[in-house]
Amino acid sequence: MATIKDVAKLSETSVGTVSRYLNGYPIKTVNKEKIKEAIKCLNFSINSIARGLKTNKTFTVGILIPKLANLFSTSVIEGMDQVFDAFGYSILVCDSKNSLEKEKEKLKLFKDKLVDGIILMPVNNSEQHIREIQESGMPIVLMDRLVNNLQCDGVVSDNVNGAYQAVEAIINRGHRRIAIIAGPQNIYPAQERLEGYLRALKDYNIEVDHNLIYEAELTREGGYQGITSFCVMDEPPTAIFTSNDETTIGAYKAILERGLVIGEDISLFGYDQTELCQMVRPQISVVIQPLETIGRRSAEILISRMKGNYTGFPIVNRLKTEIVVTDSVKTVS
Amino acid sequence: MATIKDVAKLSETSVGTVSRYLNGYPIKTVNKEKIKEAIKCLNFSINSIARGLKTNKTFTVGILIPKLANLFSTSVIEGMDQVFDAFGYSILVCDSKNSLEKEKEKLKLFKDKLVDGIILMPVNNSEQHIREIQESGMPIVLMDRLVNNLQCDGVVSDNVNGAYQAVEAIINRGHRRIAIIAGPQNIYPAQERLEGYLRALKDYNIEVDHNLIYEAELTREGGYQGITSFCVMDEPPTAIFTSNDETTIGAYKAILERGLVIGEDISLFGYDQTELCQMVRPQISVVIQPLETIGRRSAEILISRMKGNYTGFPIVNRLKTEIVVTDSVKTVS
DNA sequence: TTGTATGCGTTATCAC
C-alpha cells in the first residue's frame, strides 16, 4: 500500500502538503495537480485507521449484539445502517454470543480507537464495564435493553404495554388460564414483559398462578421447553404468551410436534412478527415492535452524541408497539 | 485511557520494559511485579489498533456480505465465528447492501490495517477490486459466490447438483412444465443453479421453455413477482423451483395470497431450509446447503492463509447439498 | 502556502 509519504515523494512536495490537500485545505494549484497525479498513479488512498489514531475520529461505529442470527437483530441493524450511512459512518457489527465476557472483550476492541461510538444491546444487567466506556468519553447508547443501575442513553420499546395489550386481548377472548414463557429476569425487556403480563391479570382480577410463569432462556429451546412443561400439567393453560421472536418460534414448533391445533386446542400469542408468524395458518397473534425505528432512533441519538451534543442526558426513547390479534387466540365462552 | 507510557511511569520502568512484559518476553521479577501493580492500578489494557499499526496484525478478520438480514448470512457467520473464536480472532461484520460501490468502500476499510484477512461474499462478478486486495497481500477468501475471471480461494456449495436434484425430483413426480425463478446471471451460484435446472431438463428430454425461466433479483420481491408472472400465463407451470431463501419466501407469499394450495394447485421446491419451510404445512421441499460448514471451511482456509500457508492456491471447496422432498410437490400421473 | 518536526500507542532495534 502506498502511503502519504510515497505520494509526497512522487509529487515532489511534502507529507504536510499532501495531508493538507487530502483534508481540503488550500494549496497551490500546481501542487494540487501533481499530487492528484501521484495519487492516481500510486493508487493511493488514505488509511482511515492510522488517521483515527491521530484524530480520534474514524467515522465508524460499533454495534454489539448478543445474537446476530435472528430477525430482531438484523432488522434493527438495517434501520441503523440507513441512518449511519446517510451521515457517512460505517458500521462494524459484533456478536457477543450472549456472553458477558465476550461483551467486555468486544467493547474493549471498540474502545481502542476503532470506532467513534457504540450501540450496545447488552447481555444482561451488568453495568460496570459500560460505565467504564462512558467514563472514557466514548459515546454509547443502549438498544432494546436498558440496564437497571446505569444512567445511559437508550432506545427501547414499550414492553410493559406491549405485553399488557397482548394479555388483555387474550383475556377479552375469554381465557382465564393464561401462561407466559418469560425470559430471564436479569434482562430488562424480559422483566418488563412479565410485568405487563402481571399487570393485565391484576387489572382483570385474575389470580396469578405461578405455575403458569415459565422462566426460559430467550431462545427457541426455551420456548420449546416452556410448552413442554405446560402441556404435562394437570390443568394446562388455555393460552400462552411468549416473550420474544425466538421463544415464539420454539413454542410454535413444540405445539406443532404435539399435534395440537393452534387456535383450537391451544391459543398462542407471540412477540415480534417473523415471517413464520405471518405466513402460517392461522397467522400467529403478535406484539409488533418498530424494529427499524428502534435502530434508526438509536443511530440518531448516537450521532448527536458523537457530534458533542450531550443535552438531555440520559435520553431514553420508549417506542410504542402494536398488536395483531388473529385466530391463533380462540374465543371461548 | 491509560497508555503504556503511564504504566512505565508509575512502575518506574520504561515503555520498552512494559512492552516486553506485555508480549511475554523475560523481564526481572521485581519489575514484573511493579508493572502488574501499575497495570491494575491504572486499569490499563493494550490498544490493539495501535499495536496493529506497528505489527500489521490485529487478530481481527472482516466479513463482508451483500445482505446481512437473512438466514443464509447469519448462519454462515455463526459457523465462521465458531472457528475464528477458537483461534483467537475477532470478527467484524459489514453489509455491502448489494452495492458494488459499498463493497469497494468496506473492503478499503478492511484493508486499512483494520483486519488480518477478509471473507467476502461478493455482490457480483466484478473482480478488479478483489484482485487489488490480493495484490496488497491481504488474504481473502470468497464465500458462496466465486467470481468468474478471478483466481481466488473460495468455499461454495455444489449448486449445479443441488438444483439438478431438485428438478429431477420434481420430474420424477410427473411434472413436465417446470418453471424456475432464477437469479441474476452475473451472480455465480445463480448461474450454476440455472445450469442445474437446464441440465436436468435435458437429461430427461424435456424441452426448455424460456417463458418458464424468470430471472429475478434474489429477494422476496423477486420471488413474489416471479409467481405473479407465471400465474398469468395461458399455460402456467405446474411446479416452480426457486433459487434461494428469499425468493422462496417471496414465492410462498405470492402463492398464499392467490389462494392457491401448495402441493395441489401448484408445486413448490425451494432453496435453503428456513424456519418457514419447515413449519408450514405441507412443509416446503428444499435444497439444503451446509451453511455452518460453509462458514467454518471459509474460516479455516482464511486462517491458514493468514498464517502464511499458501499451498494449493487457489483452494476451492465445493460442499455437497441435500434435498428434502415433501408434499409441496404434487405427484401427477 | 509550504516543509519540518512532533505525537497518537505500540513494537522493535539498538547500545548499554
Added chain:
DNA sequence: GTGATAACGCATACAA
C-alpha cells in the same frame, strides 16, 4: 535485562 529511540501512517502546530 533494560532504557532510549525510531518506526507504523497520518494530522497539525510551527517556523519559514
